[in-house]
Amino acid sequence: LLQFIRSLPDRSAGIVYALSRKSVEQTATFLAGQGIDAVPYHAGLPSETRMAHQSRFLREDGVVVVATIAFGMGIDKPDVRFVAHVDLPKSVEGYYQETGRAGRDGEPSVAWMAYGLGDVVQQRRMIQQGGGDRTLQMRQNQHLDAMLALCETVSCRRQNLLGYFGQQSGPCGNCDTCLEPPKTWDGLVASQKLMSTIVRLDRERGQSFGAGHLIDILRGKENERVRRFGHDKLATYGIGEDLSDQDWRSVIRQLLASGLLAPQGEYNTLGVTPASAGVLRGETAVLLRQDVIGRKVRSSVRKTSAADTLAEGDRELFESLREWRAGQAREQGVPAYIVFGDATLRALAEHRPTTLGALDDISGIGQKKRDAYGEQVLEVIAAG
Known part of the structure; x- marks a missing residue:
């Protein structure tokens, strides 16, 4: 996030959205400590503090507001140069509304988002434990699926976004996937190794585990937890050494996004789904995109501000x-x-x-x- 903000012209006003008050406070404190004029905004702050921060954002140049998603409703500031998300939005509708608060003056602006495996697991679990009826949960999952499809697409994001709302368009030539088309790879074998580990643990031992422990098994880690459970004796122990921890987390995230894996229970363990059977039999293709963590941020705004x-x-x-x-x-x-x-x-x-x-x-x-x-x-x- 800091690298992205620093890639923009100096004194660029922006909004950083986070889902929790704690994340808002932590992010605002971090940015302020790095020399960014950042202030927090959420319902837990005193009303006079919220008003003061909102007033600064509206009236001064270069203020960055870190806020929960309610901020921006009715805020009329046309020169917002960027909108960033440090947590995965719950729906495409919400994402579209929030990013639409940038660039209302017609000047170039940027939408930026970071998300990871934890976001996917957390939101799936929140839907499962939300207490709604089956129809509500189904609708919430559909919203999340559409949001994840936008995140993981290998084609133009604008096409995907407008297509969700029933509009057809050509490639925009301006989003990250147009500027730097993502590389893809055949993830079938990797997916089979992971799913086989999950199935063996369940059927042979009645056990289920989260992503971190499954990755330790696949990569053949020799740690206390693997030895204590005897998982170094599993047939799949060490068969995934060809991929890094980060690579495996990417695999798991994308399988969760596509419904080929699902979180289970309150401890966020991972389980297979009915759709996993086709992967295990080799009948379902699994095309995955390579992660871009660590890639230098590119922004067209600096050239056109x-x-x-x-x-x-x-x-x-x-x-x-x-x-x-x-x-x-x-x-x-x-x-x-x-x-x-x-x-x-x-x-x-x-x-x-x-x-x-x-x-x-x-x-x-x-x-x-x-x-x-x-x-x-x-x-x-x-x-x-």
Whole structure:
């Protein structure tokens, strides 16, 4: 997350969504400790704190709000440059609504998300233990399946997203899977090794375990827990040494996402499903995508942000105009975009008008704003 935020232009405003209050607090504290102007927002905070943080986000440049999913409802801030998720959203609808809070001013913005095996297991378990009837659980699982399909797709994410809502489109050429098509591999044998281990533990010993212990068995780890249960005597012990711990976690996550494995009980142990039989018999193909953890973050926004498209001298003037705008916003107690949007500041820096009449040619400046700010703007331009 820190690497991603630092890849964006300086003072980029953004929202980081997390599912729990604890995660919100921890993430905000971490980012603030790394020099990011980050503040938390969740229902457990005093109302005056929430109001203060929301006000800062609306009125100041470069503030990052780390929040639970309720934040953003009714928030009118068009210059949000990114929306990040550090927990897997529960549905495509929720994800679409939350990411839609970025880039409402028409400037380039980024949606970024990190998710892992723990997210999938946790949400499956929450659905199972949620107390709803079978119809509700089925609907919740369908929402989660669609979200996981968007996460694990090897094709264009925009096509997948719009397809979910019944709209057809071509590849966008702008999402991560379009810019760097993911590599895939045949995961049938790996899946069979994992499922065979699960089945043997269940049938021969009446045991079930979570992902970590299953990976230790497959990779032939010699630790106390494996020896205590005698799992170093299993026929599948050590047959998965060709894959790393991270590779195996990726396999398990994708099998959970596709319904070929399922979490069981309150301890998040793993079990096979009816669909697993086809894999064990070799009749069901298992195509998996390679994980991208550790790959350098690529972002097209840095190349196309409001300031970075300007020449060096114009960029300095743009920053001077932003500072002036921030002062006006503080003085009036209004969000910065109410004074002028970034696109207007960029046009001013690029064209450098010298008269009030010339301001009429700048998009975003009507007579009212020209009368209110015209002289001040010309002074900033002249000083630059």
